[in-house]
Amino acid sequence: MKQMILAAALAAALPLSAQKKADITLLPEQAKVEIPKEIYGQFAEHLGTCIYGGLWVGEQSSIPNTNGSRNDVLQALKELKVPVLRWPGGCFADEYHWMDGIGPKENRPRMVNNNWGGTVEDNSFGTHEFLNLCEMLGCEPYVSMNVGSGTVQETAQWVEYITAEDGPMAKLRKANGREKPWRVKYIGVGNESWGCGGSMRPEYYADLYRRYQTYCRNYNGNRLFKIASGSGEYDTHWTETMMKQAGGQMDGLSLHYYTVAGWSGSKGSATQFDEADYYWAMGKCLDIENCIKTHVAIMDKYDARKRVALMVDEWGTWWDEEPGTVRGHLYQQNTMRDAFVAALSLNVFHKYTDRVKMANIAQVANVLQSMILTKEDKMVLTPSYYVFQMYAVHQGATYLPLELTCDSRTVRARMGRDGDTRTLPLVSASASRSKDGKVHISLANVDLETSETLTVDLGSLKLKEVSGTMLTSSKIEDKNTFEQPDAVKPVPFKGAKISKGKLTVKLPAKSIVVLELV
Numbered sequence: 001m002k003q004m005i006l007a008a009a010l011a012a013a014l015p016l017s018a019q020k021k022a023d024i025t026l027l028p029e030q031a032k033v034e035i036p037k038e039i040y041g042q043f044a045e046h047l048g049t050c051i052y053g054g055l056w057v058g059e060q061s062s063i064p065n066t067n068g069s070r071n072d073v074l075q076a077l078k079e080l081k082v083p084v085l086r087w088p089g090g091c092f093a094d095e096y097h098w099m100d101g102i103g104p105k106e107n108r109p110r111m112v113n114n115n116w117g118g119t120v121e122d123n124s125f126g127t128h129e130f131l132n133l134c135e136m137l138g139c140e141p142y143v144s145m146n147v148g149s150g151t152v153q154e155t156a157q158w159v160e161y162i163t164a165e166d167g168p169m170a171k172l173r174k175a176n177g178r179e180k181p182w183r184v185k186y187i188g189v190g191n192e193s194w195g196c197g198g199s200m201r202p203e204y205y206a207d208l209y210r211r212y213q214t215y216c217r218n219y220n221g222n223r224l225f226k227i228a229s230g231s232g233e234y235d236t237h238w239t240e241t242m243m244k245q246a247g248g249q250m251d252g253l254s255l256h257y258y259t260v261a262g263w264s265g266s267k268g269s270a271t272q273f274d275e276a277d278y279y280w281a282m283g284k285c286l287d288i289e290n291c292i293k294t295h296v297a298i299m300d301k302y303d304a305r306k307r308v309a310l311m312v313d314e315w316g317t318w319w320d321e322e323p324g325t326v327r328g329h330l331y332q333q334n335t336m337r338d339a340f341v342a343a344l345s346l347n348v349f350h351k352y353t354d355r356v357k358m359a360n361i362a363q364v365a366n367v368l369q370s371m372i373l374t375k376e377d378k379m380v381l382t383p384s385y386y387v388f389q390m391y392a393v394h395q396g397a398t399y400l401p402l403e404l405t406c407d408s409r410t411v412r413a414r415m416g417r418d419g420d421t422r423t424l425p426l427v428s429a430s431a432s433r434s435k436d437g438k439v440h441i442s443l444a445n446v447d448l449e450t451s452e453t454l455t456v457d458l459g460s461l462k463l464k465e466v467s468g469t470m471l472t473s474s475k476i477e478d479k480n481t482f483e484q485p486d487a488v489k490p491v492p493f494k495g496a497k498i499s500k501g502k503l504t505v506k507l508p509a510k511s512i513v514v515l516e517l518v
Helices: 002-013 071-080 091-095 127-137 152-163 168-175 202-214 236-249 275-286 288-302 336-351 383-394
Strands: 021-026 041-043 084-087 111-113 119-121 140-145 186-189 225-232 252-259 309-317 356-362 372-375 378-381 402-405 408-414 417-425 427-433 439-445 452-457 466-472 491-493 496-499 502-507 511-517
Touching (some): 071 372, 071 378, 084 186, 127 140, 127 152, 140 152, 202 236, 225 236, 225 309, 236 288, 252 275, 252 356, 275 288, 275 336, 275 408, 275 417, 336 439, 336 511, 383 427, 439 452, 496 511, 502 511
Parallel strands (some): 021 452, 041 356, 309 356
Antiparallel strands (some): 466 491, 496 502
């Protein structure tokens, strides 16, 4: 470890033109933990056009759809192998009253989305529509309950409506056209209860959580995985209080972390940024590792057996809204910079899957770091979508620990403040072995100018062939638009070879590569 640190420190002192090599050693004998597929979870909030226009157009729409869900988005998400989808929020969840979203659509009351732009919604997308969408996608639903403005009775009845075979709520569900209950595993008991979910103190929320979760009952063999509202970034007091006062009543504790410049004033443009802005974003997104380690250390104090999972159920980039779009709808474009945030973050999550069991990028369509952009009948896949597509090979695979020695550079730690710095490794890597014995290595060279030659010691792994896929572009600001939907797209990668138990990779500047070894 000391040698690795020394090498990194020495490399940081060298001119960038000399920084061209990195070494990786795979440690297959230390492989013990499976990467939960839920690490690749998605998030769909009633926010802007994420639901209405993104996922949902309604049965009467001229846009091709299946029971109201648009077919092009459905197909794209199926190809992404989405494992879990969180809904209805987010901040929206704590103002959502589920009974407004069931029954004949013409009878459903309209509501004002006070959190996100004051948009009036018709509640045509509700419980049935969401859970039916999850069935079509073959993914687990993750339903967030209303604790902020709801009641214990409302929460208890919603769980009963969704999962019970018999009883008054099951009778109501059947009257609304669903005979059999749905299988729902993940239940969120409130969202950001320290903020938009009620502005609560952790001591108060801990007691409230204990009360609400008591009435989230298991019906007919459906076992709920109950997730408590957790910290935003480094609020360690919140985590300490929750683990101390309610750790025995929860299955998971959430954590929210955004690559964002700040919560007041401009967050910066999604598409117009300079080199310093880019490297700041890389450092900020990688700081999620320190954030996870900080909360895991607290959780370990109260739960040494790691029974309670850490759920990073909101993460991603947050830039200013695109000029000309509706204020409060959080519509932002998605460039290669966002793709790197996705790749680096996923590589970090893999390292901590003994505690981190789910992550949900914000959000699936048209909001923040989205997978998909839609405009009327058009659809665009973003660079972040392609990272998730390339990385899908890690879902459910065994994590292979590795040692990485690479060059680094000093970058600004805060947007707009040059005196505050952090050290940024120029290469990020992760590896896994699938059940069929294939090894996959995901690599990211964040350097904008310099290629890297990686030497990978495969250890005891007897591998002979390598193939790969690469995501890169001529400029880090490149993006996919409705006019040019394929400007950024994966291509075959030919820059890797295996010889005498060593893998050599010629990794171009600003590239993301996933290798398959057999």
